Amino acid sequence: MSTPNISIVGTGYVGLSTAVGFASKGYKVITSTHDNEKASKINEGVAPFYEPNLQELLKKALKDDGLKCVLDCKEAVMNTDITFIATGTPSRPDGSANLEYIENSAHEIGEALKEKDAYHLIVVKSTVVPGTTEDVVKSAIEEYSNKQCGVDFGLCMSPEFLRQGAALHDTLNPDRIVIGEYDKRSGDVLESLYRNFYGKKPPPIIRTNLETAELIKHTNNAFLATKISFINSIANICERIPGVDVTTVAEAVGLDRRIGPSFLNAGIGYGGSCFPKDVKALIAYSRTLAYNPDLLIAVEKINETQPYRAVKLCKGFLGDLKGKRIAILGLSFKPNTDDMREARSIPIINQLLKEGATITAYDPVAVAVAKTIFANEIDYASSAIECLKNADCCILVTEWEEFKKLKPEDFTKNMKQPILIDGRRIYNPEDFSQKMKFTAIGLGAKIPAIVLGQNLFDRAN
Numbered sequence: 001m002s003t004p005n006i007s008i009v010g011t012g013y014v015g016l017s018t019a020v021g022f023a024s025k026g027y028k029v030i031t032s033t034h035d036n037e038k039a040s041k042i043n044e045g046v047a048p049f050y051e052p053n054l055q056e057l058l059k060k061a062l063k064d065d066g067l068k069c070v071l072d073c074k075e076a077v078m079n080t081d082i083t084f085i086a087t088g089t090p091s092r093p094d095g096s097a098n099l100e101y102i103e104n105s106a107h108e109i110g111e112a113l114k115e116k117d118a119y120h121l122i123v124v125k126s127t128v129v130p131g132t133t134e135d136v137v138k139s140a141i142e143e144y145s146n147k148q149c150g151v152d153f154g155l156c157m158s159p160e161f162l163r164q165g166a167a168l169h170d171t172l173n174p175d176r177i178v179i180g181e182y183d184k185r186s187g188d189v190l191e192s193l194y195r196n197f198y199g200k201k202p203p204p205i206i207r208t209n210l211e212t213a214e215l216i217k218h219t220n221n222a223f224l225a226t227k228i229s230f231i232n233s234i235a236n237i238c239e240r241i242p243g244v245d246v247t248t249v250a251e252a253v254g255l256d257r258r259i260g261p262s263f264l265n266a267g268i269g270y271g272g273s274c275f276p277k278d279v280k281a282l283i284a285y286s287r288t289l290a291y292n293p294d295l296l297i298a299v300e301k302i303n304e305t306q307p308y309r310a311v312k313l314c315k316g317f318l319g320d321l322k323g324k325r326i327a328i329l330g331l332s333f334k335p336n337t338d339d340m341r342e343a344r345s346i347p348i349i350n351q352l353l354k355e356g357a358t359i360t361a362y363d364p365v366a367v368a369v370a371k372t373i374f375a376n377e378i379d380y381a382s383s384a385i386e387c388l389k390n391a392d393c394c395i396l397v398t399e400w401e402e403f404k405k406l407k408p409e410d411f412t413k414n415m416k417q418p419i420l421i422d423g424r425r426i427y428n429p430e431d432f433s434q435k436m437k438f439t440a441i442g443l444g445a446k447i448p449a450i451v452l453g454q455n456l457f458d459r460a461n
C-alpha cells in the first residue's frame, strides 16, 4: 500500500479533525455520517462546530479535492484502504458507554467489506473500554462481511488524545501514538501510515495489544481528571486558611518534575465530552471486574460538587440570591469551543436560578448553544461589558482570553455592586481586591474561617 486512501466514520471533533489533518497532508479522505445537514455543511466548507483553523483547513481540503463527506458508509469503505471509526460513545445512565454507534459503524463496514476483495484495515479511534474492539467491532465486521480478521482485514485500536479548542494542533503534533493491534500485519500497516504522515520527526510510537491501547486512553483521561480534582480539593482547603492561595501552592508543586505543572489549574471543575464520560465509564468497567475504584469515585464526586463552590462564594457576599442579578462570563466547558457538554456553567446557572437569581450570560461563541439549553430562562448579552451592566455579582466561569483583559474598572463602572468570583483563577487577587469585592476558588479568605464555614461550606465542600 503506497499512499492509502482513508475513510473516517463519524464527523465529530475526533473524526473531522483527523479527516482534515490527513487531507492537509495530501491524503484523499472520505468521511461519512448519517446526518444529512452535517454532510451538506462539510461539503460546502462550513465546519459544523467551532474549532480554531478547522474552517480554513476544511475549505482548503475541499478546494484541493482532498476531502468529501458522504452519507453512505459503504461508499466510504469501498473507495479507501483504511477506515477509522470515530463515532461517539455517550454515557448510559449507569455510567457505562453506549456502544450503539460503534456497533452500527462496524455493521456497515462489515457489509461493505463483504463486497471488497482487497485487504482493508479498520482502526478504532473512539474511546472504548478494554475488550470492545475485539468483542464488538471485530465480531460485527466478521459477522456482516463473512470474512476473517487477520486474514481478509486488519484491526487496530489507536486512541485519540486531542483536546477540543486545540484539535488540529494536537492531531498534527501528538505527544505519542498508541497502536493497539490485532496482529502484526495490522500494526505494520498503521505504523507505516503514521510514519508517512508525521515525516522525519514522528512522535514516539507505542505498539501493544488492543486491550492495552483501550485502557491507555481511559487511564490518560482518568489521570488528568484526577490531577484536576486533586488540586480542587487542595483549593477547598486553601479557602479555609487566610492568606493561602492555591495558585502559589500549585505553581510550587508543579515545579517538582515528578508532578509537572499542567492540569493543576484549580477552579470549578472539569467538563466537556470526555473527562466526565470517561471517568464514569472506567468506574462502571472496573465494577464489572469486581473492583470498586475508590479513587476514581472520589475524583468524580469532587467534580460534581465543585461548581457549587462558586455559588457558595457568591452567597457569601450577597446572602439571599432572590431577585439578585448575576453576570456569568463564559458558558462553554472551556475556551476556544462552543461545546457546552457537561459545562460547569450549567449546574452553576441552574443552582442560581433555583435560588431565585436572575442571570445575564455572555460567551464569545457559545450563546447559540446555550439557547438550546436555557432558552429564555436567562438573558444573553452580546459583550462582556453588557453582561456586567447592573449585575449584583459576576462569576467568571470560562477563561476566554478576552475576559483576561478585563480591568477592575470594567466591573466597578458597570455593575450595580462590583463583586467578582473568579472561578478559573485568571485575575490577580491583589489588584482586584483593592478596588472591589473579590474572591476566587482556592483563595484563602481574609475573613475568619469560622464565619466562612457557616456561610459558605455547608453544601459544597
Ligand code: UDX
Binding pocket: 160, 161, 162, 163, 164, 165, 221, 224, 228, 262, 263, 264, 265, 266, 267, 268, 269, 270, 271, 272, 273, 274, 275, 333, 334
Ligand atoms: C480532554 C483531554 O485533554 C484529551 O486528551 C482527550 O482526548 C479528550 O479529553 P478536552 O475535554 O478537549 O480534552 O479538554 P481539556 O483541555 O483536557 O479540559 C477538560 C476540562 O478540564 C475543561 O473543563 C477544563 O476547564 C478543565 N481543566 C483542565 C481544569 O479545570 N483544570 C486544568 O488544569 C485543566
